[in-house]
Amino acid sequence: MHEDQRHEGEISPLLGRQKQKIRTSTHSLSFYQTRSPSHVVGLLSICTFCLAGASAFLNVPVTRLIEDNLCRRYLGNSHRQGSPIDERLCKTDQIQSKLAYLNGSLALVEALVSLVAAFPFGVLADILGRKPIILLSSVGSLLSLAWVLAVIALPQIISVQFILAGPLFTVVGGGSTVLVANLYSILSDVVPDTDRASAFFYMAFASLVGASVGPAISSRLMESFSPWVPALFGFFAVPIGVSVLAFVPETFAPSKLDPTREEEHAGSGEAQPNAFKSHLTQSLRLLKVSFMMLHSPSLVLVLATFLTCMPESLATSQLFTQYVSKRFDWPLSKAGYLLTIRGIVQMGVLLVALPLLSKLLLQWQHPAGKDLTLARVSATFAASGSLYIAASQIGLVISGITLHTFGAGLAPLCRSLATSYLAPQDTSKLNTLIGIIETTGSLFAGPALAWLFSMGMKLKGAWLGLPYFALAALFVLCLLVLFGVSAPQRDGAEDGYDGEGGLQQRHPRSTEGDLDQEAGIQQT
Structure with missing residues (x-):
């Protein structure tokens, strides 16, 4: 990806773009050689x-x-x-x-x-x-x-x-x-x-x-x-x-x-002191435009599911080994082997199970509908697996971490589903927004899970699994959110509809998109 910077008020720097394409092609040729x-x-x-x-x-x-x-x-x-x-x-x-x-x-x-x-x-x-x-x-x-x-x-x-x-x-x-x-x-x-x-x-x-x-x-x-x-x-x-x-x-x-900026500084001997400020300004505009894309209620709901990413990541890695070690009096080294089981199951889910299920479902559903169906199934597995992890028998806990891992496709499926509401040129902005949401989730995930684990130890008994009861509740909420989502009938913004019967705000693909003009960049 690169950023094509434009001067304020410049309408169509066609010559600059032509030069840029030539330069980029020359660079790519030398690279591949x-x-x-x-x-x-x-x-x-x-x-x-x-x-x-x-x-x-x-x-x-x-x-x-x-x-x-x-x-x-x-x-x-x-x-x-x-x-x-x-x-x-x-x-x-x-x-x-x-x-x-x-x-x-x-x-x-x-x-x-x-x-x-x-x-x-x-x-x-x-x-x-x-x-x-x-x-x-x-x-x-x-x-x-x-x-x-x-x-x-x-x-x-x-x-x-x-x-x-x-x-x-x-x-x-x-x-x-x-x-x-x-x-x-x-x-x-x-x-x-x-x-x-x-x-x-x-x-x-x-x-x-x-x-x-x-x-x-x-x-x-x-x-x-x-x-x-x-x-x-x-x-x-x-x-x-x-x-x-x-x-x-x-x-x-x-x-x-952008060659126009290179020529502007050519021979001047300057170190381009404003380059960082210019890029930062354009990136902040990109951030603002990322939030402006949220014209579809279903897209907002899909993006909300990414708040589960960091709580799940922490609860099934660092906290999980501590929880097993404390609850069953295992050494941490022994509890660490369970993370390998999780990794193997995750590989099977992402590399075998999901691709096969996707291919099968495409016979009856369009791609976005298929993603939504599999996301709901994944959230169901994640919620039920979390409940099993909270159990007081180690066999159920191992079954729980395995069952929970069957929901490993939730995040990539929701990412794929989210892209179906937008035109291709908005994918970069969407990923920026998803990153912000995931980071927001990480702000509360660590302290909240620590407090729940501490409270579980105070309450004792079955309550020791309190962090995983909370994680199960979070995924149940995620599942309810997904049932409120309506998938677009066909992928891509060129469809003209947002999947909910309303006309989608389109971004022309043959010319510069309105969002790209406001952000001051063109994604390639």
């Missing part, structure tokens, strides 16, 4: 696998290290410093409550920093290029992780609560949000439109594989050695993954910027 798209997709998939694996590696051991730190402080002088500590001594309500609140607060701080830092660095990526921003983002992420591990390693010098300062380091580069976004931007720059969906599939598959094998290997290393071993493995997996990009050429060259 050096690296084929399939070669780049392979390298990006390896990078994604390493990053997803690093996150999976770190999840359980870091939770265990924080728990151990809190446990030693709680036991005080009753336990000799530096000696091994029985994990079972750390399962008291006080320690587990503090652990839940620390993890929940960490998610909140990460979300706040992401809201502040991700947007400006996203703009800079369209000025400086993708790779410099990815490198900067990885540095910020490593600094954040290094701070967390240093605080845990020095309990006599600094309180464990200071891990909450770790996400502040992601102001350097915008953190993982910007890093992943730019990996997909590189893919969009390189791969032709006809092959883009398949390329995204390979990236998603690599991420799923990393997220599936990571917890099993991490848990095994924790059992054989100590939590520090997989934690350090996860730390070094980040630079290893990013180093793969050394073999990928920069895809967003200066030639892809």
Whole structure:
């Protein structure tokens, strides 16, 4: 994707666009001569696998290290410093409550920093290029992780609560949000439109594989050695993954910027001090226009379902291992194996079950109607699975996490459904809006789940599953919302109708769209 900047009041810079197309074509030709798209997709998939694996590696051991730190402080002088500590001594309500609140607060701080830092660095990526921003983002992420591990390693010098300062380091580069976004931007720059969906599939598959094998290997290393071993493995997996990009050429060259602006500064020797301000202004207009697209009540309802993404993500990863460990007196390393089961089931759902069901349903329903049907089924699985996870028998909990994972297609299905209400040129704006909604959900997800877990421990008994009762209620609400949605009869805004009997506000496809003119950009 690139941004075609226009001067105020300029009606049709046809000559500039002609030059831009020539320049872009020349750039693309030289690129394909050096690296084929399939070669780049392979390298990006390896990078994604390493990053997803690093996150999976770190999840359980870091939770265990924080728990151990809190446990030693709680036991005080009753336990000799530096000696091994029985994990079972750390399962008291006080320690587990503090652990839940620390993890929940960490998610909140990460979300706040992401809201502040991700947007400006996203703009800079369209000025400086993708790779410099990815490198900067990885540095910020490593600094954040290094701070967390240093605080845990020095309990006599600094309180464990200071891990909450770790996400502040992601102001350097915008953190993982910007890093992943730019990996997909590189893919969009390189791969032709006809092959883009398949390329995204390979990236998603690599991420799923990393997220599936990571917890099993991490848990095994924790059992054989100590939590520090997989934690350090996860730390070094980040630079290893990013180093793969050394073999990928920069895809967003200066030639892809608007040539009228290049000529404006040619020979002046200026560093274009207003470039960032110009991009930021246009991006803010894009944000404003994203909200203006919400002319369909059904589209608003579909977008509301994305508020479930972060609560579900936290409840089925970090909190899940803590919950199983506390409720059934399991070591965290053993509970971590259940995340691998979830990852394997998720791969089966997304790679096999959903594609087959989609193909089958298309015989009776149009694409948007098919997406809506499968989204409702997915929400049903997610709600019922959450109820089983709240059970007091481990067999039911394992069945619950499996059943819940059958609903893994909810978010991609709702994303696909949402695009059917709009013209293709509005897809980028829609994805921007979805990202904002997901981040909004992350602001309350961590603290709310921590409070529910703490309250469940106070109430005891069946109430220990209170976070998952709440998660089930959230998905029931999501299901009711989806039953209030009317799918458009045919995909795309060219249909002229919003699927609810009303005339849709159309955006001309043969000329510049009204929204694009207001935002000051053209998505390609």
